[in-house]
Amino acid sequence: xxxxxxxxxxxxxxxxxxxxxxxxxxxxxxxxxxxxxxxxxxxxxxxxxxxxxxxxxxxxxxxxxxxxxxxxxxxxxxxxxxxxxxxxxxxxxxxxxxxxxxxxxxxxxxxxxxxxxxxxxxxxxxxxxxxxxxxxxxxxxxxxxxxxxxxxxxxxxxxxxxxxxxxxxxxxxxxxxxxxxxxxxxxxxxxxxxxxxxxxxxxxxxxxxxxxxxxxxxxxxxxxxxxxxxxxxxxxxxxxxxxxxxxxxxxxxxxxxxxxxxxxxxxxxxxxxxxxxxxxxxxxxxxxxxxxxxxxxxxxxxxxxxxxxxxxxxxxxxxxxxxxxxxxxxxxxxxxxxxxxxxxxxxxxxxxxxxxxxxxxxxxxxxxxxxxxxxxxxxxxxxxxxxxxxxxxxxxxxxxxxxxxxxxxxxxxxxxxxxxxxxxxxxxxxxxxxxxxxxxxxxxxxxxxxxxxxxxxxxxxxxxxxxxxxxxxxxxxxxxxxxxxxxxxxxxxxxxxxxxxxxxxxxxxxxxxxxxxxxxxxxxxxxxxxxxxxxxxxxxxxxxxxxxxxxxxxxxxxxxxxxxxxxxxxxxxxxxxxxxxxxxxxxxxxxxxxxxxxxxxxxxxxxxxxxxxxxxxxxxxxxxxxxxxxxxxxxxxxxxxxxxxxxxxxxxxxxxxxxxxxxxxxxxxxxxxxxxxxxxxxxxxxxxxxxxxxxxxxxxxxxxxxxxxxxxxxxxxxxxxxxxxxxxxxxxxxxxxxxxxxxxxxxxxxxxxxxxxxxxxxxxxxxxxxxxxxxxxxxxxxxxxxxxxxxxxxxxxxxxxxxxxxxxxxxxxxxxxxxxxxxxxxxxxxxxxxxxxxxxxxxxxxxxxxxxxxx
Numbered sequence: 001x002x003x004x005x006x007x008x009x010x011x012x013x014x015x016x017x018x019x020x021x022x023x024x025x026x027x028x029x030x031x032x033x034x035x036x037x038x039x040x041x042x043x044x045x046x047x048x049x050x051x052x053x054x055x056x057x058x059x060x061x062x063x064x065x066x067x068x069x070x071x072x073x074x075x076x077x078x079x080x081x082x083x084x085x086x087x088x089x090x091x092x093x094x095x096x097x098x099x100x101x102x103x104x105x106x107x108x109x110x111x112x113x114x115x116x117x118x119x120x121x122x123x124x125x126x127x128x129x130x131x132x133x134x135x136x137x138x139x140x141x142x143x144x145x146x147x148x149x150x151x152x153x154x155x156x157x158x159x160x161x162x163x164x165x166x167x168x169x170x171x172x173x174x175x176x177x178x179x180x181x182x183x184x185x186x187x188x189x190x191x192x193x194x195x196x197x198x199x200x201x202x203x204x205x206x207x208x209x210x211x212x213x214x215x216x217x218x219x220x221x222x223x224x225x226x227x228x229x230x231x232x233x234x235x236x237x238x239x240x241x242x243x244x245x246x247x248x249x250x251x252x253x254x255x256x257x258x259x260x261x262x263x264x265x266x267x268x269x270x271x272x273x274x275x276x277x278x279x280x281x282x283x284x285x286x287x288x289x290x291x292x293x294x295x296x297x298x299x300x301x302x303x304x305x306x307x308x309x310x311x312x313x314x315x316x317x318x319x320x321x322x323x324x325x326x327x328x329x330x331x332x333x334x335x336x337x338x339x340x341x342x343x344x345x346x347x348x349x350x351x352x353x354x355x356x357x358x359x360x361x362x363x364x365x366x367x368x369x370x371x372x373x374x375x376x377x378x379x380x381x382x383x384x385x386x387x388x389x390x391x392x393x394x395x396x397x398x399x400x401x402x403x404x405x406x407x408x409x410x411x412x413x414x415x416x417x418x419x420x421x422x423x424x425x426x427x428x429x430x431x432x433x434x435x436x437x438x439x440x441x442x443x444x445x446x447x448x449x450x451x452x453x454x455x456x457x458x459x460x461x462x463x464x465x466x467x468x469x470x471x472x473x474x475x476x477x478x479x480x481x482x483x484x485x486x487x488x489x490x491x492x493x494x495x496x497x498x499x500x501x502x503x504x505x506x507x508x509x510x511x512x513x514x515x516x517x518x519x520x521x522x523x524x525x526x527x528x529x530x531x532x533x534x535x536x537x538x539x540x541x542x543x544x545x546x547x548x549x550x551x552x553x554x555x556x557x558x559x560x561x562x563x564x565x566x567x568x569x570x571x572x573x574x575x576x577x578x579x580x581x582x583x584x585x586x587x588x589x590x591x592x593x594x595x596x597x598x599x600x601x602x603x604x605x606x607x608x609x610x611x612x613x614x615x616x617x618x619x620x621x622x623x624x625x626x627x628x629x630x631x632x633x634x635x636x637x638x639x640x641x642x643x644x645x646x647x648x649x650x651x652x653x654x655x656x657x658x659x660x661x662x663x664x665x666x667x668x669x670x671x672x673x674x675x676x677x678x679x680x681x682x683x684x685x686x687x688x689x690x691x692x693x694x695x696x697x698x699x700x701x702x703x704x705x706x707x708x709x710x711x712x713x714x715x716x717x718x719x720x721x722x723x724x725x726x727x728x729x730x731x732x733x734x735x736x737x738x739x740x741x742x743x744x745x746x747x748x749x750x751x752x753x754x755x756x757x758x759x760x761x762x763x764x765x766x767x768x769x770x771x772x773x774x775x776x777x778x779x780x781x782x783x784x785x786x787x788x789x790x791x792x793x794x795x796x797x798x799x800x801x802x803x804x805x806x807x808x809x810x811x812x813x814x815x816x817x818x819x820x821x822x823x824x825x826x827x828x829x830x831x832x833x834x835x836x837x838x839x840x841x842x843x844x845x846x847x848x849x850x851x852x853x854x855x
Contacts, residue, residue: 021055041062085165085168093158102166114194115169157175176223178284207372227537239303240291261333264337277294280310284630311323311351324351383746430462448487453494457495476572490575521571528551577646610658636666668683715831749840
């Protein structure tokens, strides 16, 4: 309590500019329990939440949660309750008063169950209201997730944790920051019942806990962790004990682990305290730090991790050191900080990055047929409930009628309303009200915001932005006005109303001064705002108005506030899409806003040079299609660490294109991932000089891709077309090589595979190989319709396996069986199976294309 009181007083001092909005609630008649709970939340509250929300929200949350604790039957110890039930935040979502709403949905259907059964029942409910779809990095709130009826895994798990906490069951979102054996990451949920933690796949119910498609990948993880807003003492392993949060490591619940100690020394052999040590895995063509730890007084940083390869990099005071290790062969590693510059331009280095090996899980008892059948019925019921809700969204017919009535292009109106999904009625009402006042600009506003923003942006916010932007348009061209004035979202923050506020926050003289010379606005912010960074994942998530009122924020939130003010006052501005720096336009040229507080390098403006990437024309080389964040990235050396440039995902047209980049030392990373997850890495070091052009040949390691024969498919086995016509493999394959996959279309791994097929549509069309997508009766949901996937390659066809016995016996092995769907094979002209993959595997279709091309 002494620690909480001390930190509470620190936060009161930090948030003194919003003292009334935040702390006046303590003048109400509060119980001792309410005071303790409130002070606990405030003590560890991120600065963004102090900026963006008011005390009444937190008081209502506390009272609701304490009432739920009294009314639900579970016995939860205080320390578990404080850390895993009371918190209002799960991830980076917008905070809303959702706890009572979710409680009303779940209390009656769970209160008479055991805690374990209640966890499973809650996940069935989550499945009824939402399912998986890939989306951008902003995390929507639980209520927005329900409104949208779908979201990415981080949003599914945010919803599930919120739902479990709403009935008083302790829950936490756990995640692997990045996989080692494939690209991407994943998040799921752990829930506490009667003294034990269990895992579930959020919105993906199973008939029992500790089961999910991500089980085999989790056994190959290098880290599975979660962050707690408190000075948490365990009993779990603690990766990082920060003053304002604790990162705990739960990897050993899933995978084989080893604890390694990094001893950092300087060039004289002395231990270095407070060096930053990064434990990096290769993922998405960059070396990503899954953990960042400071060294202790003995110069040591200790980390429990999986049995794969890591790149360890440490730096302090401008010097750095780096070493690649195999964790299975390492325990104590010495790292010397004796480098100030990177290797000479033109130097190359090769590394093999090997992930933890695939291994089998514990043998578990088979479920009864009755339980499996009931589980499958529950899944179908959930899909049916969700589908009925989705049927309430604005239809294409209604959208076109609205467009005709308002004199707007019908196709464009339907495109916007279709993306808005459960918020489509709100968006339609905005169009109806705003078009008469602002004409087509109301529609143009909706077209320039991200798809996800259409889900949780409402009429007052939209009206603020269209009216506020048009009021300051002046003589700006559309090419400048739309992206740099009209567009509300600056980076990855939630859209909130800010234009009217900022247009009234300054005098007319100040507005004129800032418009004439935006550097005066930079100076005003530099002199008035302080920097405070607590939670790394919440950087840039503060609203512009909240940050303005609090007079403090992290560097990213202040940058977003600066751009928001600029756009409100008619100054075209942006966050640079690659360097993530705030900029404004002067004489049609973007100029960096020269902030110094919280800026690496103190805000020194770096001059630019030009980089041109060329293909490797060497004899015998196989040059893959260079795809950014997939098989190559560019990174600049900053304070001893390489900062990856943020080109758009999938950018693959950068050959022979002049790229304007800041001067400095750079590293090109290329990677070729093998079937077992191992990656062949090549580093190429280069330098960009001011005003000069640097030409660089893209070098990839060459792999000998073996294409073994695993078995054969039986050409005469029967399938059924979706129209009910009996067919055989021979009818579908003909005499060609073919891509054949068995799917479970309602599960995330199969959805990934279908998405990859759509993304690779042109490549598959060029190959012309048949693509046969098989769904067994046990895996086919009533809501599945092939026409819902119009963007697949031309040769893709869905068929049914009514006998559920077409899957080759090759997949009956324990590893593949446990990995689950999808099961993918590539068949050659002689019906031989030349490639096979099971379960969750990012980029499996890209591997399949390579095999098909070779065949």
